[in-house]
Amino acid sequence: MHRTDAGAVEISNLSIVFSQRIGKVQQRVAALENINLTIADGAFVSIVGPSGCGKSTLLRITGGLVAPSDGEVRLYGTQVLSPRVESAMVFQHHNLFPWRTTLRNVEFGLEMANVPSAERRERAKHYLDLVGLTSFADYYPHQLSGGMQQRVGLARALAVEPKILLMDEPFGALDAQTRFLLQEELSRIWVQDRKTVLFITHDIEEALFLADRVLVMSSRPGRFIEDINVPFDRPRSDHTRGLAQFGEMKEHIWQLLKPSAAGSELI
Amino acid sequence: MSAPPFPARGRIAAGTRKTLSRKWVQRLLVWGAIIIAWEIFGRRVGPFFFASFTQTMGGLRELVVSGDIWVLGESIQQMLSGYLLAAVVGIPVGLLMGASRKFRHVLEPYVNLMFVASMEALLPFLIILFGVGFQFRTMVVFLFSVLYVVLNTQAGVRNIDSQLIETARSFRAPAWRIFKDVMLPGTLPYILAGLRLALGMALQGMIIAELWVQTQTGALLFGLAEFRALDRFLALVLVIMILGALATEALFWVQRKAAPWARDLATPGR
Structure with a gap:
């Protein structure tokens, strides 16, 4: 099954259909239709898409939390049938366990992977440090x-040292300033590994x-x-956001999304 | 490691300490007023109808000196056996009812029926079943308290955020770890709240059962009232009330210690 030449993520002919009740009529709605995507390692x-376009569902299928109606997802050549060790998720609502402290939350995935407690603690501390929250352990x-x-x-997702990070609008619920800061931080962390x-x-x-x-x-x-393709050099900063080309690309994508956005506004 | 820039909410800040002491001043004022009113009322109506505060304190001394008060200890021991049974049965049943639709659909009507029904009405029937001894009293305490454990535990399971279960799944948690690391800690504050409410009910069940079969504390209360020894009667009632309040307070403390993340749930209205 395992192929070494495979991409990190390979989504082929993926569809998801769910039935929805509108009045008395049971309707089948295609949330995702014939999706194909290969993502290279690294x-x-x-x-990006309007709300309700199925992008979160696509991510949850990739994470092994939802089964597709048709087609398949492979991570490094292995078909996803349940959550895979190669991937870890970050959610829109932080989904931290309220009864665990910060450090113990970061340890969660390592506990599930039966990492010995001393090593677990060390790794959790390392990743907590990476996101700048050591003093909040x-x-x-x-x-x-x-x-x-x-x-x-x-940090919880990074701690299991996944090859693939699946992020579901993780900054969507934050205020604009915090969102900017976290985007830069994520960019910095990503450049490292x-x-x-x-x-x-x-x-x-x-x-x-x-x-x-x-x-x-x-x-x-x-x-x-x-x-x-996004051509901007790394590390990116506020300077990147100010580039003329950045603005043009933003405008171009907005024009692409506008019909869909208007459509979803009408529903 | 640098100091965190703001104190954790769990710690008592200076402002909180001030409100705490204010709370106790208020309480002492109210209690003082009640005791004074009690004393005046008791002296006005005379010992045949009521005992004043000082007479009640005298009654308390008599109860202690005569050793009569220790009957309460025996009653409480029996109450605890019924209460523990309620916990041992109620927690698993509540967990099952919360986790499984089938289980809930089968049991829910009975639990709700028992909850609204008058437990006292069952007492004659329970005497037929269990006699008037230890079993009867344990069963009454059990029946008085078990539903609070069941219903709270069930509510706890059903209130668990399904996203947390999904998060655990995304980290490849097997089913038993989801139970142990998500369901149980998520339900714990509710279980403890249920146990706290159930303790008050268990105490009520204890007294009612003993009044019915005229034994131990119940028999003592009945005898004292009949002989118009209202000073000792009121003293005994007061001791039972204070014990109940202390036990509830102790369970509040356990709840705050065992589930510090769920302070709002542990201490509603505080």
Whole structure:
């Protein structure tokens, strides 16, 4: 089954259909239709699309949490049938365990992988340090700010040292300033070890700032309408956001999304 | 490691300490007023109808000197056996009802029926089943308290954020670890709250059962009232109330220590 020439993520002919009740009529709605995507090892890919286009569902299928109606996903050649060891997820709502302290939250994935406790603690501390929260190790999630909570969620995913990071609008619920800071921090962390990242967002600027490649998605049925290479040098900074080309690309993607966005507004 | 820039919410800041002391001043004022009113009322109506505060304190001394008060200890021991049974049965049943739809659909009508039904109405029937001894009293305490454990535990399981279960799954947690590391800690504050409410009910069940079969504390209360020894009667009632309040307070403390993340749930209205 394992092929060495495979991409980090290979999605082929993937569809998902769910039935929806509208009045008395049971309707089958295609949330995702015939999705094909190959992500190279070490690439940072963003998927941007209007809400309800199925981008989160696509991520959850890739993470092994949802089974597709048709088609398949492979991570480094292995078909995803349940959550794989190669990937770890960061969620839109931090989803930290409220009864665990910050450090113990970061340890969670390592516990599930039966990493011995001394090593577990060391690794958790390392990743907590990486996101700048060492001094908050003994705090409970409700004692942290929204930005800190997301950092802990990121550290928890990084701690299992996955090859692929699956991020589901992780900064979507944060205020603009915190979002900017975390985008820069994620960019900095990514430059250090160049994991494969699949990043879902509805924020065009965020997608452009973070990714090497932006896939634009339409809604109902969700499918890719454009595949854009992002040329900006790293490390990226506020300077990047100010480039004329950055603004042009932002405008271009917005024009692509506008019909879909208007459509989803009408529903 | 540098100091965190703001104190954790769990610690008592200076402002909180001030409100704490204010709370106790208020409490002492109210209690003092109640005791004074009690004393005046008791002296006005005379010992045949009521005992004043000082008479009640005298009654308390008599209870202690005569050793009658220790009957309460025996009652409480029996109450605890029924209470523990309620915990041992109630927690697993609550967990099952919360986790399994089938289990819930089968049991829910009975649990709700028992919850709204008058438990006292069952007492004559329970005497037929269990006699008037240890078994009867344990069963009454059990029936009085078990539903609070079941219903709270069940509510706890059903209130667990499904996203947390999904998160655990994404980290490849096997089913038993989801149970142990998500379901149980998520339900713990609710279980403890259920145990706290159940303790008050267990105490009520204990007294009611003993009044019915005229034994131990119940028999003592009945006898004292019948002989118009209201000073000792009120003293005994007071001791039972204070014990109940202390036990509840102790369980509040356990709840705060065992589930520090769930302070709002542990201490509603505080």
